[in-house]
Amino acid sequence: MTVAKQYDVVIVGGGAAGIATASSILRRASHLSVAIVEPADTHYYQPGWTMVGAGVFSSHSTSRTMASVMPKAANWIKAAVNILDPSNNALELSNGTNITYGRLVVCPGLKLNWSGVEGLEAALGHNGVTSNYSYKTAPYTWELVQNLKSGKALFTQPPMPIKCAGAPQKALYLSADHWFRQGVIRDIDINFFTSTPGLFGVAHYVPALMKYIEKYDAALHLQHTLTKIDSAAKIATFRNQEGELVESEYDMLHVCPPQCAPDFIRQSPLANSDGWVDVDQETLQSKHFENVWSLGDVISAPNAKTAAAARAQAPVVATNLLAHAGSSNRVNHYNGYGSCPLTVERGKIVLAEFGYGGKLLPSFPKWLIDGQYPSVLAWLLKAQALPWLYWNAMLKGREWLVKPEHNS
Ligand code: FAD
Numbered sequence: 338m339t340v341a342k343q344y345d346v347v348i349v350g351g352g353a354a355g356i357a358t359a360s361s362i363l364r365r366a367s368h369l370s371v372a373i374v375e376p377a378d379t380h381y382y383q384p385g386w387t388m389v390g391a392g393v394f395s396s397h398s399t400s401r402t403m404a405s406v407m408p409k410a411a412n413w414i415k416a417a418v419n420i421l422d423p424s425n426n427a428l429e430l431s432n433g434t435n436i437t438y439g440r441l442v443v444c445p446g447l448k449l450n451w452s453g454v455e456g457l458e459a460a461l462g463h464n465g466v467t468s469n470y471s472y473k474t475a476p477y478t479w480e481l482v483q484n485l486k487s488g489k490a491l492f493t494q495p496p497m498p499i500k501c502a503g504a505p506q507k508a509l510y511l512s513a514d515h516w517f518r519q520g521v522i523r524d525i526d527i528n529f530f531t532s533t534p535g536l537f538g539v540a541h542y543v544p545a546l547m548k549y550i551e552k553y554d555a556a557l558h559l560q561h562t563l564t565k566i567d568s569a570a571k572i573a574t575f576r577n578q579e580g581e582l583v584e585s586e587y588d589m590l591h592v593c594p595p596q597c598a599p600d601f602i603r604q605s606p607l608a609n610s611d612g613w614v615d616v617d618q619e620t621l622q623s624k625h626f627e628n629v630w631s632l633g634d635v636i637s638a639p640n641a642k643t644a645a646a647a648r649a650q651a652p653v654v655a656t657n658l659l660a661h662a663g664s665s666n667r668v669n670h671y672n673g674y675g676s677c678p679l680t681v682e683r684g685k686i687v688l689a690e691f692g693y694g695g696k697l698l699p700s701f702p703k704w705l706i707d708g709q710y711p712s713v714l715a716w717l718l719k720a721q722a723l724p725w726l727y728w729n730a731m732l733k734g735r736e737w738l739v740k741p742e743h744n745s
Contacts, residue, residue: 341427344372346658347438348411349418349428351375353383353731354444354633354647356406360734361655363410366664372438373407374430376417380406381472382727384644384719387504387680390469390478390591391511393720400472406732418445421605423626440658441626443607443614444633445599447500447642453595460568466590469508481589482512487524488588491573493563494531495595500634500642502538503677503689505531505593506546512591513553514682527555528585530575532562538641539695542679542687545709549681558583563592602635613637618693619670621654628661630654640693641675648731649674652741655734669741674698678719686715700738 346362348355351373359373385399407413414436420429427437449470451458460466467478490512494505509529516522529536529550536550536557537543550557560578567574573590575583597603598612607623609615614631615624618638623629632650634642653671660667673693678686688708692698699708706712730737 341435341437343437343439344412345369345439345662346371346442347428347436347440348373348442348444349421350443350445350633351377351380351403351407351413352444352446352633353644353727354446354651355442356380356408356732357647357651357734358442358444358632358654359411360408360732361651361736362658363408364734365655366659366662367410370412371408371410372412372414372436374414374416374418374428374436375403376415376431378403382644382724384501384727385724386469386472386475387507387511388720389475390467390482390508391515391680391683392479392483393683396472396476398724401728406728408734419601421601421607423606423623423629426628439628440662441629442654442658443602443629443631443635444647445602445635447596447634448599450595450597453495454563454566454592456566456568457592457594460566461592464568465571465588466566466568466592468592468594469504470593478508478512478591482515485516485525485589486519486521489526489528489586490589490591491528491530491585491587492591493573494529494533494593496532496562497538498642499593499596501677502641503679505529505591506536507680508591509555510549510553510679510681511683512589513549513555517553518683522553527553528558529555530558530561530563530573530585532560534559537679537689539689539691539697541691541695541697542689542708545687545711546679546681566590566592598635607631609637611637618673620657620668621650621671622657630658638671638673640671640673641677641691643675643677644727644731645676645690646674649739651731652736652739656741672696672698672742674739676700678715678723680716680719681711684716685711685713686719687711688715688718
C-alpha cells in the first residue's frame with residue numbers, strides 16, 4: 338500500500354491567487370512544507386490580454402513558464418486535482434496519486450464555458466470571431482480591428498459573475514478608438530450586447546463610460562444574452578429579456594464566454610448551490626471545513642473577480658491560515674476590494690476600484706486619479722506599473738498597498 342504524501346499546506350492552482358498566497362505564507366513561515374498542485378506549464382498575466390487585443394502588448398509578454406514563477410521553497414506537483422475530499426484532508430490527483438494536508442487553500446480560478454454558446458467553439462479564431470479571454474485569440478482581435486474598415490462589429494458580455502466584468506467593454510472601447518483615429522468609425526456599426534441590466538455594476542463610473550459609448554456611437558443592447566453563432570452565415574443570435582430570439586449579422590464578433598465554477602469544485606463538499614467555493618466573505622475561510630480557505634475567481638463572495646482582488650485576498654488567507662496554525666489569534670478580513678481599469682481609449686483609463694456593496698476604495702487621492710474621469714496616469718499604471726507589480730511584487734509575496742486589515 339502506498340502512503341499518501343502529507344504537506345502542512347496544499348494550494349490548489351498556481352495562478353495569480355495561488356502563487357501570491359504561497360509566497361505570502363512562505364515569507365512568514367518558511368519552515369512549513371507547502372505544495373502547489375498545478376497542471377499547466379505556463380502562467381499567464383491575463384489582465385494583459387485586453388492590451389494584446391488592442392496591439393499595445395505582445396502576447397508573449399503576458400506569459401512566463403510556470404517553473405519561473407513557482408516560489409523556490411514550494412513543492413510543485415505538476416498534476417490537476419480530480420477530487421477534493423476535505424472530510425479526510427485528502428486530494429486525488431490526475432497522476433493517480435493521493436496527497437493529504439494539514440491546511441488547504443483552493444484557488445483553481447473559474448471555467449470559461451466556451452461550449453455554453455452554440456457554435457462558439459468551432460467559430461472562435463477565424464472568420465471574424467474572436468475573444469480577448471483566450472491567450473490564443475487575443476492577437477486575432479487586433480488583427481480584425483486593423484482590417485475592419487466598414488461593416489458591423491458586435492461585442493458581447495454573458496451573465497454575471499465573470500472575471501474582470503469590464504473586459505468585454507474594454508475590447509469595444511479600444512477597438513472603437515482605433516477606428517476613430519483611422520477615420521473609419523462612421524462606416525462601422527458598433528454594438529454592445531450584454532446580459533446585464535446596466536453598462537457597469539457600480540453607478541459611480543457609468544457617466545464617464547457612457548460618454549465613450551456616445552463618442553463611439555455604439556448601440557447598447559442590455560439584457561441580451563448570446564446563445565448561438567452561425568459562422569458560415571455570420572449571424573449571432575441573442576435571447577432578450579422577454580425571451581425572444583434576436584439575430585444580428587456581423588463582420589467582427591468579440592465574445593466574452595459564459596463562466597462558471599470548475600466541475601471538480603462544483604462536485605465537492607466545498608461548493609455552495611451555485612458551484613462556487615462557499616467562504617466567509619471577510620475571512621475567506623470555508624463555511625464548512627475550518628482548515629480550508631479559498632480565494633481568487635472561484636469563491637462565492639460577491640466581489641469583482643480580478644487579479645487585483647486576488648492581490649488583496651492573498652495576505653488575508655496567508656495570515657488567517659497561519660493564525661489557525663497557532664502563530665497568533667489575530668483574524669484579518671478582506672473588504673471586497675477589486676479593481677477594473679476601463680481602457681476607454683488608447684492612453685486613458687477610467688479606474689474603477691471598489692469593495693463589497695460597491696463601496697468606493699480608491700488607492701490614490703482624487704487629485705492624482707479621479708475614477709469619475711478618464712486618466713492618463715491610470716493608463717500608465719495599467720500599461721507599465723501593474724504588470725511589473727504583478728510579476729515582481731504580488732507573485733513574490735511583497736504585499737504593497739494590500740496590508741491585511743484586522744478585525745477588532
Ligand atoms: P487564474 O489566474 O485563472 O489561475 C487558476 C490556476 O488554477 C491556473 O493556473 C489553472 O491551470 C489552475 N487549475 C485549474 N484547474 C485546476 C485543477 N483541477 N487542479 C489544479 N490546478 C488547477 N484582473 C485585474 O485585476 N485587472 C484587469 O484589468 C483584468 N483584466 C482581465 C482581462 C481579461 C481578458 C481576463 C481573461 C482577465 C482579466 N482579469 C483582470 C482577471 C484576472 O486575470 C483573474 O481574476 C485572475 O487571474 C484570477 O486569479 P486565479 O488565481 O483565481 O485564477
